[in-house]
Amino acid sequence: MPKIIAAFNMTLDGNCDHTAGIPDAEVHDYYTQLLNESGAILYGRTTYELMQYWRPMINNPTGEKSMDDFARAIDRIPKIIFSSTLTETGWDSATLATKPLEQVVAELKQQPGRDVLVGSRSLIIQLANLNLVDEYQLCIFPVIAGPGLQLFDNINDRTVLNLIKTKTFDGGSVLHYYKPASSGSNN
Template identity: 30%
Template sequence: MRTVSFGMNISLDGYCDHTFANPDEALMDYFTAMMDGVDLFFFGRVMYQLMFPYWEEVAKAQSGTAAENKFAERFSAIDRVVMSRTLTGGDEKTRIVPSDPAGELLRLKQQPGKKISVDTVSMLPELISAGLIDEFNLVVHPVIVGKGRRLLEAGSLQEKLDLKLVETIRFKSGCMALHYESCTKSIIS
């Protein structure tokens, strides 16, 4: 059974907009290392379009810092499933699925492979409620932004989800990487 890991940058006040974050080299190295055990990304359309083709272009042109280029190369090499009713097609690394995110993730989780990285907040309540997220990797940035998309909207979960803190990494930039495991058994365990 594959592990499903949710990862996200977040402000101190709970917003997940990538425009407030400007990761330094140490944080980029952390993000790159996080992909070592990952062989599949599971995206919603918005996050997919935010990340691609940007990082693929950085990887091809080697237009970032050394740490950004390394991240871009690793990130671009991983296969991805994108949940979208509006996108069509895909490519050799991208498969578009139009509906049933929880069903699709459950099917993928049961297949052989390495870790699945979920990097989208739009489907998070549904995936948590289905018991499909095994671990959470949140990078808390030392900023209060006051607007944007929240990690979870009020009332989006039927029940609370208990988590166990596994690891904390403190960066010189003031960011904190928090790694939690879900205390709830998966629906397929």
């Protein structure tokens, strides 16, 4: 059964604005590998539109290997987009969800296959509130960004997480892998 993995970047102070971090080649390489090993990624409209940044690099590579490899990985992975305003995705590997998030995730978890990534702040919050995230992979950039969008605002209940492992990148970013503690200790 696939795991639902919330994979997201943020600054040391919790800011998750995509312009606040400092991804380097090593971080891009990590996420390229994660995408290549996963079966699908879920996006909300806003993050999906931000990810369109990578599409031109498919036909016009930058020459920066880590970025070009990431662009190919994000192009290949099936993307399920949750939006009430989009009518088409414009990307061959992306489809618009036709069912509610909770139902789509329940169906994905029942299918054999690879893990499913969640790459949007809004979807991570919704799935966390539904206790449907099996693992959090949070890459913390060594930056204090100040005011901005926080990843975990609007969480309904306190959730205890167990640290599984960490990965430190040469540039100073640290990836934290967490698993929710048993439901009895989430209060």
